[in-house]
Amino acid sequence: MFRNLCLFAHFDQDNILADYVPYYLEAIRAAGFDIVVISTSDLSADDILRLRSVAHDVILRENNGHDFASWALGIERYASLVSGQLMIANDSVYGPIGDLSRAIVRLTSVSSDVYGMIESREINRHLQSWFIIFEPHVHASLAFRSVFRQPFHQMSKAEIIRKGEVGLSQSLIANGYNIRALFDGNFNNGQKLKISSNTSHFLWRELIENEDIPFLKIELLRVNPCRIGSISRWIDVVAAKRPELVPMIKDHLVRTSKGRKDDAASPRCGPASRNDPEFFVGRDYVYAAAGRRAASLFNYIYSRFYSLKRMILRHI
Structure with a gap:
């Protein structure tokens, strides 16, 4: 059993483990999460060993379905073993540029069901999927599991964004779950961003x-x-x-x-x-x-x- 678990999606075009990835994973582990890495790259034995020094497991799979297919595989194998929070993250960002543990404490200091770093309004309201944390009652729900049972390996990137990234938040919101981000364009003074952008x-x-x-x-x-x-x-x-x-x-x-x-x-x-x-x-x-x-x-x-x-x- 795991208290908190991070499912980390990895891909490298040259089948190499870049140095920034273990650096990021160390920060995730220091924040109190065990880690399972799901990679769609043909990593060397040395790189796999390097990942195993920070991760509970390293899963290699075919390069299809992008990150959502990787997370879906991790959820299928491990989500039922998580008693606390489940995180999905990937290697599409450099970081942490600062203190990740402190950022997570700030993020989760206001009670919610789902937490992310940035909320976007592009296409529809959603948390950007490169870093999301789910409370246990959420990742055990049908609304959550049904999103990750979709055939992402058959979808285009645009379809995965619509049905995966945006669809995940929209499915959870529709089922009554609250989402919270460190930045959502709203300010404590009651003002908010007026221009929609990435x-x-x-x-x-x-x-x-x-x-x-x-x-x-x-x-x-x-x-x-x-x-x-x-x-x-x-x-x-x-x-x-x-x-x-x-x-x-x-x-x-x-x-x-x-x-x-x-x-x-x-x-x-x-x-x-x-x-x-x-x-x-x-x-x-x-x-x-x-x-x-x-x-x-x-x-x-x-x-x-x-x-x-x-x-x-x-x-x-």
Whole structure:
């Protein structure tokens, strides 16, 4: 039996265990969770042994169905043996950039049924699936188990996001369970973000420095799909909290970015211009956090104007 258990989904394109993964797993174990790693990579015996030094079990499976298929396998084998909290996590983030145990204590200090680091409103309300904790009455429920009985290995990535990541939160909410995140866009002063965005990208620095969320999305550094200019300062931000993590991130980025068509080796750097979504999202955060209601509303209206302008220019 396990008190608390983390099911950790792993994948590496080169079948290598990157240094940041055991570093993250050590922090999860220090936070009071046993660990089962489910990997879709053909890891070497040495890498498996390295994982076994921090994990109760290491499961290797075929590379299909993405993380939800990995978690589903872990749930099938181990969930009935967990008396306390069940965590699902993956290797799509670098961290912890700061104190993970403290972040979990803050997260769970307000009673809820399900906990995550970031709540998103994209597509529909949901917790971003790279880090979620479920109380025992939730992970034992039909609403939870039925989500992970879906044939993820037959789904596209878009379908897995819709039926897995978003569907999981929506199924639990529909069955009366409460979800809570360290950051959901709402502030203690009664204000909230008005501009919908992928906050883990657009507000990456605010999340680490102001909200004490100790993670940085790998996709943001490696691909930078939203062309976030401020990400050029990531080394300074990470080094201020966990300098030993910087070389691990650099090594992983160099190895996994080679040959990518979407390689962001030379991303746009510097502050966002007034025409960039990043500029408006950043101001949205500042104004909402400060309780500046009128400024927040004006910023939102201005952002919609520029959004419409960009859409018209694309079609001319």
